[in-house]
């Protein structure tokens with residue numbers, strides 16, 4: 001019988017092969033200064049990697065990583081003392097064990113511990129990667145009909161949502177006379193800090209108006225832009241990591257070499273020396289967030305829907321399909337960039353070149369199906385804003401409507417095949433998809449009735465006409481029809 005390899009943890013760190021980088025500081029001397037909500041792969045590949053560098057400079061900013069619902073990350077990493085491997089996929093793969101996460105909690109069954117951590121005076125920063133849908137936003141800010149928000153307002157001391165936790169923690173600090181923490185959103189939303197602040201204030205107002213006033217006066221919600229392509233962990237990665245470490249890591253993560261974090265320098269209770277780890281701090285993040293959403297995430301979504309309909313699996317493969325690659329490049333250069341109020345000194349051409357090169361990286365297996373999740377949340381911030389700006393400026397929107405039509409066709413295809421959609425609006429979307437006949441006016445109008453996605457654009461006849469035309473142009477939405485439509489449009 002062969003012995004099972006040991007598990008990655010503090011006690012096995014010293015035995016790792018020399019090629020594997022490991023924390024350059026004494027983990028025992030660090031203390032938790034950050035509570036992070038949303039302990040998914042992006043956080044672990046991106047912010048935790050920055051903090052791992054910083055802990056060698058300032059030991060006060062270790063992380064308590066909280067999953068709101070799933071116990072999976074906690075259960076995988078707690079037996080590993082919070083350690084996990086970050087694989088950087090460049091020309092050569094490099095492995096680094098990240099030690100920045102000192103504590104893992106799952107709010108669903110350890111809510112009291114999460115609240116205690118939030119109320120702890122050492123916690124001076126709360127960061128979030130809870131994805132677009134985690135903010136429970138509707139057309140007018142916080143969606144009070146969202147079941148989690150309704151639940152939390154009924155029992156604010158035992159919340160479920162990210163907003164509920166952020167505000168409950170602040171309420172405890174206020175009651176105890178402890179200075180508040182800064183709340184830093186790291187999700188792909190334009191004006192993420194501003195939107196989170198407004199949602200927190202709307203929520204707190206219903207809990208107790210005095211609390212809302214205190215938050216308004218005392219708490220900083222800086223905006224940020226985060227960027228690094230992080231394909232989901234698969235079994236191949238787990239196997240490779242275990243082979244190279246010589247011990248088992250239950251949940252390694254991977255990312256491309258590129259990573260960027262731009263943070264508005266507005267903190268209310270000190271901050272980690274982020275600039276020491278290559279984070280850009282700025283008085284005003286001035287459109288960096290919008291540029292990234294529109295020039296990276298929007299093309300990503302376009303590749304995801306149009307590529308999936310063409311039977312393609314990954315971003316790099318989509319970039320090898322001539323019609324699709326040419327279309328997306330034209331979309332970026334001719335339609336998205338001209339409608340972008342670019343930050344000062346921003347060179348769209350260089351930025352686009354770099355993004356296209358990242359998309360083409362053949363070493364990264366980034367599944368289109370992963371990017372296709374949550375279209376109802378992503379399309380408004382990624383594409384519909386550009387369409388609204390183009391309409392306001394009297395510019396054409398025909399090409400911009402093709403990826404939107406691609407999403408509708410994708411929903412129809414999934415619904416017909418009986419494949420579940422990963423989307424908070426999966427029920428209405430699937431119902432519309434099932435009832436679709438292929439007739440453009442009928443199908444498009446049914447989708448446009450989803451105000452949470454399409455209002456107020458759906459009231460503009462120019463958009464309605466262009467979307468119907470784009471939907472019709474995709475023909476039977478099979479691979480040949482999509483390729484032909486893209487060629488015609490490019």
Ligand code: CS2
Pocket residue numbers: 188226227228229230296297300301370371372378
């Ligand atoms: C992607 C992003 O899954 C998606 O929707 O567009 O996760 C993207 O890879 C990152 O934002 C890149 O920074």
